Amino acid sequence: MSILFPRSSSATKRKRVIRELVQGRDYATQLKFLLQKPIGPDGSVSAKELVANVLRSFTETLSVLTSSEVAISGDHHRDEVAQNLVISGEDASQVESIDPRSEGSTESKKGSKDRRGSYKRRKTEQTWTIVAQTTDDNHAWRKYGQKEILNSQFPRSYFRCTRKFEQGCRATKQVQRIQENPDMYTITYIGFHTCKDTLKAPQMVTHSETWDSFLGPDANDVPNEHDSTIGSQSLIVKQEYPNDETDPSDLTDANFWSDFKDFELSNDKPAGLKIASENADTVYSCTGSRSLDMDFGIFSSHFCSTEDFHFDESQLL
DNA sequence: CTTATTTGACCATA
DNA sequence: TATGGTCAAATAAG
Numbered sequence: 389m390s391i392l393f394p395r396s397s398s399a400t401k402r403k404r405v406i407r408e409l410v411q412g413r414d415y416a417t418q419l420k421f422l423l424q425k426p427i428g429p430d431g432s433v434s435a436k437e438l439v440a441n442v443l444r445s446f447t448e449t450l451s452v453l454t455s456s457e458v459a460i461s462g463d464h465h466r467d468e469v470a471q472n473l474v475i476s477g478e479d480a481s482q483v484e485s486i487d488p489r490s491e492g493s494t495e496s497k498k499g500s501k502d503r504r505g506s507y508k509r510r511k512t513e514q515t516w517t518i519v520a521q522t523t524d525d526n527h528a529w530r531k532y533g534q535k536e537i538l539n540s541q542f543p544r545s546y547f548r549c550t551r552k553f554e555q556g557c558r559a560t561k562q563v564q565r566i567q568e569n570p571d572m573y574t575i576t577y578i579g580f581h582t583c584k585d586t587l588k589a590p591q592m593v594t595h596s597e598t599w600d601s602f603l604g605p606d607a608n609d610v611p612n613e614h615d616s617t618i619g620s621q622s623l624i625v626k627q628e629y630p631n632d633e634t635d636p637s638d639l640t641d642a643n644f645w646s647d648f649k650d651f652e653l654s655n656d657k658p659a660g661l662k663i664a665s666e667n668a669d670t671v672y673s674c675t676g677s678r679s680l681d682m683d684f685g686i687f688s689s690h691f692c693s694t695e696d697f698h699f700d701e702s703q704l705l
Numbered sequence: 706c707t708t709a710t711t712t713g714a715c716c717a718t719a
Numbered sequence: 720t721a722t723g724g725t726c727a728a729a730t731a732a733g
Contacts, residue, residue, distance in 0.1 A: 530710085531710060533726080534710095544724095707732100707733085711730070711731085712728090713726105714727090715725085719720100
């Protein structure tokens with residue numbers, strides 16, 4: 389119990405700030421998608437650059453804020469009594485369901501064919517992936533599935549917007565714990581929210597601990613010492629489209645995506661960013677070696693050779 | 706009671 | 720066929 393320092397005020401404030409920034413960056417990302425209309429050679433470019441800059445600003449600000457949590461200590465008081473800064477991964481509500489798959493026995497409950505699984509996979513949906521310490525994004529999600537994934541020890545959870553049926557919102561996301569760094573999640577968003585977010589996250593998505601239960605039974609046994617964290621920083625790993633190399637079906641989308649990558653590159657961003665390429669696996673693999681501040685774990689692995697995203701504590705002091 | 710989560714079955718795609 | 724995304728009955732939670 390020597391690890392949790394009672395910094396509450398600034399931490400809480402920072403937490404809110406970061407949350408807002410994350411959201412803002414999310415909006416900027418969405419805006420980016422809306423700009424896919426190639427109206428004019430010049431006009432569109434500037435718009436793209438603008439959005440790219442917005443995104444970059446958000447990302448960098450988040451990085452700084454996040455890092456400051458560790459390095460900075462002169463953030464000045466102004467603290468109220470300790471609020472709920474605890475996010476410890478202590479949950480204690482999950483019981484049962486010990487073994488994942490206990491199939492093959494004597495159950496034959498399927499009388500005839502259900503109507504399950506009759507869905508249309510959306511191949512051409514906009515998809516982007518981020519890595520974050522929290523899965524909270526101020527949207528109301530409802531879990532509709534969980535799957536064991538081949539090369540992961542952690543299951544993948546599937547969420548859809550709570551107001552899917554009320555407002556026809558088609559946003560979904562997938563959340564999966566990163567094996568090299570169980571404090572973080574890979575969150576893949578599919579589609580944008582079309583619902584009114586007036587009601588933000590009602591009552592379900594409020595505590596981070598709640599999410600532990602979402603991510604499977606073994607999700608909460610992770611001993612976090614540095615968990616007093618804000619846990620809100622995230623960064624874009626990459627956008628993906630259905631089939632990158634061979635996808636003859638959607639040229640439009642493919643075009644857009646490549647375009648997208650392009651302008652992000654042109655934004656003076658080192659080739660390290662979008663990297664991620666098709667193998668996110670590679671990206672995360674490095675994170676394990678850095679247990680120092682996992683805040684940068686991902687970053688370092690992404691931008692290991694870039695000075696653009698070089699974080700030095702000295703610049704923070 | 707209503708609403709959310711769990712969980713295996715079902716199905717599309719590689 | 721293997722893998723993973725979704726559905727929906729059963730169950731839990733509020």
